[in-house]
Amino acid sequence: MKSITITDVAKHAGVSKKTVSRVINQEANVRAQTRNKVQESIKLLGFKRNPLGMALARNRSFFIALLSDNPSPGYLMNLQKGILQSCTEQQMGLFVYDCSYRSQSLAKEIEELVENTLVDGLILTPPICDKIELLQMLDANNINYIKIGPKNVKSGECIGFNGTQSSYDMTNYLMELGHKDIAFILGHPDQDSSRRSEMGFRKALGEAKREINESHIVQGFYTYQSGIDAATVLLNQTPRPTAIFAANDEMAVGVLYKVQSLGLRVPDDISICGIDDISISTKVWPHITTMRQPLVTIGYQAASMLIERLKTKDSGLPAKGQDDARITDGELVIRDSTKKQPS
Known part of the structure; x- marks a missing residue:
């Protein structure tokens, strides 16, 4: 036929x-x-x-690529879900490319990826989205990209999360529960989201005129193991914190493991909370109180912005403004891992 x-x-x-x-x-x-x-x-x-015929005719692949170097698999999984949803609706394909932010040859590596796959555009996740050499290469080669969670939301099209406000709100929630000794586990030092979360934590305590115990602020790396390691440090302190706030859920679950392994009860002895609301937060007991980051929505919007830019380019119409930043807010999700302190 x-x-x-x-x-x-x-x-x-x-x-x-x-x-x-x-x-x-x-x-x-x-x-x-x-x-x-x-x-x-x-x-x-x-x-x-015929997708293959169209790709050959236009020297295009009808694929976009998601570049990541993130230690939290739950974070990436939820982002990818939203990106795939948008790609499916727009009849685009998706590559997921794992790379190293610290690599000295990252820009060259991504340039070769684009050349070899004819990928049409890129979605850059933190901290890759702040790699200056990479951004300069992409701009020089007129390669379309969208940034998720960059340090500067006024430099190109991007999707951001209001981590400062979310951390501020969570810290206030813990204080409303009566907690006075609140510890905070920082995220990965390479990622600006860690700095923003710390800012929100400090701002809430400062406005409440609470003295900040610097020994209660411990470095983490957004991984389960770093949550365990940070909790080990915090639980050996005197006074021991009554609440531990981790900058993401992966670390919060690591804290939960360490606390329970010592025979302490959550939330009776220690309250625990995190940020993101990834699936692991409800696959442990008690379920983790968290500040929901709408990662699926963020991924969907990022892909939709990129695909819209590609369509505009195809049509020959003038490109829209390149400084379109969308900032999403968090949502407090109260579960079983936090509890009001006795008066």
Whole structure:
């Protein structure tokens, strides 16, 4: 059976092949009446576009790539879920590329990735999104990209999370429960999200005129093991903190393990909380109180912004402003790992 081509659709609808192509690619510069006529012909003829043929014709892959160097698998999984949802809706493919932020050859490595795969655009996660040499290479080669969680939200299109406010709100919640000795586990020092969370923690204590015990602020690395290590330090202190706030849920679960391994009860002896609301926070007991970061939504928006930019480029229309930043807020999710202190 003969395959239906764009030529067949154009002839059936009484329009040019270029018009059919514009409709297929969901370009805006087509009259509604014409678009409806073409879509009806596509449906009646059973036309199926050939992704390989389109890719070869345009020197494109119809794939975008997600670049990551993040120690929290739950964080990446939720981001990827949102990105895949947008890609599926827009008939795009997705590469997930694991790389090293600290690599001296990262920019060259990504340049070769783009050349070898013809990937159409990139989504950069922290801390990769702040790698100056990489950003300079991408700009020099006119490679489209979107940043998630960069230090500077005013430098290009990006999606950010209000980590300072989220940490501030969580710290205030713990103080409302009556906690006076609150410890904080920092995130990875390479990631600006750690600095923002620390700022929120310090701001809340400062506004409450609480003295900040610097020994209660311990370095973590956004990993389960670093949560255990940080908790080991904190639980050996006098006074022992009554609440431990970790900068992500992976570390909070590590804290939970360490606390319970010492025979202490959560939340009766120590309250524990985190940030992100990844699936692991409800796969342990007690379930972890957390500040929900809408990672699926963030991933979806990042992919949609990138794909929209690619469509604009294809259409030949002027590009929209390059400083479109969207900041999402957190949501306090109260579960069983936190408890009001006795008066």
